[in-house]
Amino acid sequence: MVTLRIRRRTxxxxxxxxxxxxxxxxxxxxxxxxxxxxxSKAATATALTLSDASASxxxxxxxxxxxxxxxxxxxxxxxxxxxxxxxxxxxxxITSNVGACNTAGHGVTLxxxxxxxxxxxxxxxxxxxxxxxxxxxxTSSDNSCQGAIxxxxxxxxxxxH
Amino acid sequence: MARPLIVAVVGLALLxxxxxxxxxxxxxxxxxxxxxxxxxxxxxxxxxxxxxVITVTLSWSATPGATGYVVSRTGxxxxxxxxxxxxxxxxxxxxxxxxxxxxxxxTVTPARNSWRGAPSLGTSVST
Numbered sequence: 001m002v003t004l005r006i007r008r009r010t011x012x013x014x015x016x017x018x019x020x021x022x023x024x025x026x027x028x029x030x031x032x033x034x035x036x037x038x039x040s041k042a043a044t045a046t047a048l049t050l051s052d053a054s055a056s057x058x059x060x061x062x063x064x065x066x067x068x069x070x071x072x073x074x075x076x077x078x079x080x081x082x083x084x085x086x087x088x089x090x091x092x093x094i095t096s097n098v099g100a101c102n103t104a105g106h107g108v109t110l111x112x113x114x115x116x117x118x119x120x121x122x123x124x125x126x127x128x129x130x131x132x133x134x135x136x137x138x139t140s141s142d143n144s145c146q147g148a149i150x151x152x153x154x155x156x157x158x159x160x161h
Numbered sequence: 162m163a164r165p166l167i168v169a170v171v172g173l174a175l176l177x178x179x180x181x182x183x184x185x186x187x188x189x190x191x192x193x194x195x196x197x198x199x200x201x202x203x204x205x206x207x208x209x210x211x212x213x214v215i216t217v218t219l220s221w222s223a224t225p226g227a228t229g230y231v232v233s234r235t236g237x238x239x240x241x242x243x244x245x246x247x248x249x250x251x252x253x254x255x256x257x258x259x260x261x262x263x264x265x266x267x268t269v270t271p272a273r274n275s276w277r278g279a280p281s282l283g284t285s286v287s288t
Contacts, residue, residue: 050190057195062226063274071192081184089189096196108194135194139274146276147198154192160184 048081048158049074049126054149056128061108061150063141069110069134071156073127075120082119082161086131087112092153101145107138108150119161199278200224202269205232207286215288216257219245219267223252224278227271232256233280237263237288248272263288 053072061067075081088094088110096106111134118129135152137145203222210216219232229248234241238260245254259265266285271278 045184045186047186047188050188050192052191052193054193054195057193059195059197061194061196063276067194067197069192069194071190073190077184079184086192101196106196110192131192137196141196141275143276145196148196150194150196152192152194153189155187155189157185157187159186 046076051126053128061137063137064139066133067135069131071129075124078122080122080161081158083116083158085114085157087155089153089155094152096148096150098144098148101142101148104142106145107141109136110152197226199226199271199276201279202271202281204282205267205269205284207284214258216255217259217286218255220253221269224271227273229272231270231272233268235266237265259288261288
């Protein structure tokens with residue numbers, strides 16, 4: 001009888017440890033940067049969708065100055081999310097819609113952003129979000145870059161919120 | 162006796178995991194920005210003064226976005242002088258001394274670092 005109790009207690013302890021281990025593994029996988037891993041929400045979660053924001057840009061970028069970055073983003077998930085960071089895609093190249101500007105040098109760069117608090121409601125349709133002052137233009141930007149639209153490849157990081 | 166306890170422990174563990182969970186993902190795509198444009202310079206006004214030493218004083222309206230202006234002069238003899246040479250941070254300058262019996266035409270070009278707007282329409286002055 002005593003032996004049986006010890007076995008049951010041992011079994012309970014083992015099961016509890018396994019359960020906690022499973023939960024820990026689950027948490028670890030939810031915080032990865034890829035979508036859809038692990039978590040019960042993540043089982044149906046999908047990444048944000050980004051679309052063309054060029055029509056929403058305003059000509060605010062001068063040589064030696066900064067301008068706004070526009071991203072058009074939708075949240076297809078059934079839960080709200082918060083955009084926390086936007087950075088230039090590794091190996092990405094910023095280009096303009098003016099050939100001469102690209103050839104002669106536009107001098108446009110992106111300052112990677114972190115600590116952002118851009119909230120998207122659940123199932124939010126595509127809306128244009130503005131990250132003020134994130135884009136820089138060098139003082140030597142070619143004259144042909146006036147009025148040019150710059151396409152900036154970005155990685156947008158978001159978390160459930 | 163032990164079975165309910167097992168169920169409770171497993172349930173609590175899973176609940177704790179769910180409560181602490183957060184979804185986090187990175188998505189690649191394109192953002193956008195747009196370059197500004199410098200407008201055409203405003204046509205300057207020119208006022209002649211002086212008898213022995215003639216001065217032409219120019220003034221013009223500011224161009225949005227411009228941080229400087231380049232004045233040009235065509236026609237007549239000699240070259241631009243006074244305070245009208247180089248890139249100006251002001252919207253007025255004095256071209257002096259200028260020769261008599263000449264006709265000069267002045268234009269103003271907005272500037273901002275490496276960018277230039279279109280030159281203004283010209284303003285002519287006879288000395």
